[in-house]
Amino acid sequence: MKRVVVAIIFVMVTLTAKAQSYVGFLTDNYSGVHGVIANPANIADSRFKTDINLIGASGFFANDYVGVGFSELTGSDFEFDTDANLYLTDNNNFSGNIDIMGPSFMFNVGKTSSIAIFTRARTILTGNEFNGESIDDLDDSIDESQDFMVNEGDFYMSGNGWAEIGLTYAQVLLNNEQHFLKGGLSLKYLQGFGNAYVTGKNVTIDYDADGATLPDSSTSGTLESTGDLYYGRSGDYDDDDYDYEVPDANGFGFDLGVVYEWRPDYDKYVVKGADGETSVMKNKNKYKLKLGLSLTDIGAVKYKGGLIDNYNINNTITQEDYDNIEDSEDLQNLYTFVQSNADINAKLPTALHFNADWNIKNHFYLNLNTDLTLRSSGENTMRTVNLVSLTPRFESKWFSFYVPISGYQYSGLQIGAGLRAGPLYLGSGSIISTFTRSEIKGADVYAGLKIPVYYGQPKDSDGDGIPNKEDGCPKKAGPIENNGCPWGDTDGDSVLDNEDQCPDKAGPVENNGCPWVDTDGDTLLDNEDQCVDVAGPVENNGCPWPDSDGDSVFDKDDDCPNEMGTVANNGCPEPVVTEEVQKSLNAYAKTILFTTGKSTLKDESTPVLVDIISILNEYPNAKFTVEGHTDSIGSVVTNQKLSEQRAQAVLQFLVKGGISPSRLTAIGYGESKPIATNMYKDGRQKNRRVEINLAQ
Known part of the structure; x- marks a missing residue:
């Protein structure tokens, strides 16, 4: 078995x-x-x-x-x-x-x-x-x-x-x-x-x-x-x-x-x-x-x-x-x-x-x-x-x-x-x-x-790896992303279309084939504009002038670019009218001479007034009052009117000298504010005066 x-x-x-x-x-x-x-x-x-x-x-x-x-x-x-x-x-x-x-x-x-x-x-x-x-x-x-x-x-x-x-x-x-x-x-x-x-x-x-x-x-x-x-x-x-x-x-x-x-x-x-x-x-x-x-x-x-x-x-x-x-x-x-x-x-x-x-x-x-x-x-x-x-x-x-x-x-x-x-x-x-x-x-x-x-290896006549039946240019080698065709240069700017961001408009190579534009509209093309998105003057390469201290005065015009100031003072802070300056103004003002009984300025007062203008210009934003005073000879009404006229005469001289009228106010006090007794000649001379004071 x-x-x-x-x-x-x-x-x-x-x-x-x-x-x-x-x-x-x-x-x-x-x-x-x-x-x-x-x-x-x-x-x-x-x-x-x-x-x-x-x-x-x-x-x-x-x-x-x-x-x-x-x-x-x-x-x-x-x-x-x-x-x-x-x-x-x-x-x-x-x-x-x-x-x-x-x-x-x-x-x-x-x-x-x-x-x-x-x-x-x-x-x-x-x-x-x-x-x-x-x-x-x-x-x-x-x-x-x-x-x-x-x-x-x-x-x-x-x-x-x-x-x-x-x-x-x-x-x-x-x-x-x-x-x-x-x-x-x-x-x-x-x-x-x-x-x-x-x-x-x-x-x-x-x-x-x-x-x-x-x-x-x-x-x-x-x-x-x-x-x-x-x-x-x-x-x-x-x-x-x-x-x-x-x-x-x-x-x-x-x-x-x-x-x-x-x-x-x-x-x-x-x-x-x-x-x-x-x-x-x-x-x-x-x-x-x-x-x-x-x-x-x-x-x-x-x-x-x-x-x-x-x-x-x-x-x-x-x-x-x-x-x-x-x-x-x-x-x-x-x-x-x-x-x-x-x-x-x-x-x-x-x-x-x-x-x-x-x-x-x-x-x-x-x-x-x-x-x-x-x-x-x-x-x-x-x-x-x-x-x-x-x-x-x-x-x-x-x-x-x-x-x-x-x-x-x-x-x-x-x-x-x-x-x-x-x-x-x-x-x-x-x-x-x-x-x-x-x-x-x-x-x-x-x-x-x-x-x-x-399935055979597809025929590829130009050897670009794309079969002829799928190749847009079967006899010219080209990349697959362009259907087998070589890249062209439609706008003739020497930048091939695959790299040209503006294939239909000629432009330089350095701008990827696109023409230069003025993005911020400041008349300076972007290739020369150092601030392409912000408008600025040509002389500053298309960039806006800087204002480092934020005082609205561009650095190029600002005498104090790192310190906030005023436009009137070229970008620098306004000087302060000190007590010494005030005394100096009034010392000058007391030497202003008028024709007796009139508001006409004597010629020898001109240098004094010029000096006063120079001092006022140092404080462009400060406001002042021009005050006229008289002695007690004559009637009160006459003295009041004369003091107003003399204050106004000084103000007009200062305006003609370049001081803005908005900074000045003329006031006449007549004989109401004496600084000495009117009983004597010397006292009355001191009371006949003009004062220039900082407005409060």
Whole structure:
């Protein structure tokens, strides 16, 4: 039995594969229509105008039961019993698949959407929860006539083959410069080719080497077993000649996914056309980091009219019965058998995929991918193998090379290599480890041909980095901000329009191409005006004269620029009329002489009056009273009138001498304010006087 199990497993490696299809190739941004296998969102904003797959195939196998060296496996003298290494546990598993991708293509619908139509033929075979220790010990014990007891419990094996015709639609969901998001959905029609499964429930086996006594008194072994075995399959073979017929089996499935890209250098890939509209370079990968998340193979194939055999193996058989078991009819004769007819659902190997792709620099990338099965072990349930893969790669439009380093469930760490060269793609996720290790527990390989139609590098005749179709001047190099045209000089002032703040008016270079203006309207142009926003005289370079002390007298006219004064005093503070000055004025005034009995000034009074004018000019803001006085000779009325006339005569002389009349007041006091007695001649002479006093 051990030889049978081992042989079955290694036959499957040549017949099966899917879960981890095209390992390494699917990380490539130039995998084209194949991208829908991992994530249907991949085809949106791709590097292809269209991509046509002609034929491609991928095969995969992994197990944790048996390992062999590649050279031993391919040798002519290979023997399982001696050359295979068994790794026996109470929970051994295997998984394998084949994925053939037939004629398929993708193309873009507008600027943000893409569609793919694909065809695939797939088979998958899985086995879970086998007790490898029991299988090996049971076979050895029976061969060597030794007692043995095994509790196998539950185990599962299933296989399914089907074809898919799928339609994928992918759409850009967000394009916010640095942040880019796209989503996709694949709908698949499924046609089943064949399905079979074997399930064991509570299986136990007890072998007694001397359990039966034969007629000749010799003994023979007995095999006591309990539990149930279920064998279900689609009814696709004629019982007599085994002619294959396509079963009545179909179903629907779907995949969905999203992809996020971080594009920190987004501006490098934006082209502004002559019409002012912007476009993004289609032929370039624009991301620094790309993250993808997808669910695949959601659905099932329903096989109508399937057959289900149920064997209740609660029985004890002899060694001879065991040795004579060749087919199912022999089993039916030994155990309770019931066959039923019912529809069978073969569930697809639903899986969750996460992918992170980092653009290290230019053409070099590092990819992290995980595949996680969402199916648990069960009757007629297909499961993918869990996988974590790290893949460095070199990627360009016509050539890519990748080295996936993967940790596979069941078969462990494997290292592979793959390449894409134009229409050819081939590789393996395990080829390096297969040829460098002493033994392997799994392997995979893929190859195919396609017709890729890439977005080309846009033609740029003038070499300014702007494609001709977006270039306003395709034969003259110019900056992107001027639609690819060289900057002109519209006003001919030798300042190019991109730097000319007044492109339609000639102006000097030092004023950024604008003519000089007179901002403050003081007739001095701004280039010569040291105070362009405040009007000022030309002689002060366009600036207003300063008035440092704020006395309304500009510094240029202010004799005291740092000390507040008066306009009349040329900006200096007014002098104070002191008591000494007052005495000096009156001393002068007392020497003013008049003709006796009249108000006529004598000529000898002129120098005195001139001196008085000089003193008054020293106090330009001071006001004075000119007071006339007489002695008591004559009538009071006559004396009063004479004093007024004499005061007025002095005032007029002072006004004619330049003193403002507003500063002077003439008053006559007659004989009312004597300063000496009028009884004597000397006293009367002192009383006949003029006084000039500071007005209070």
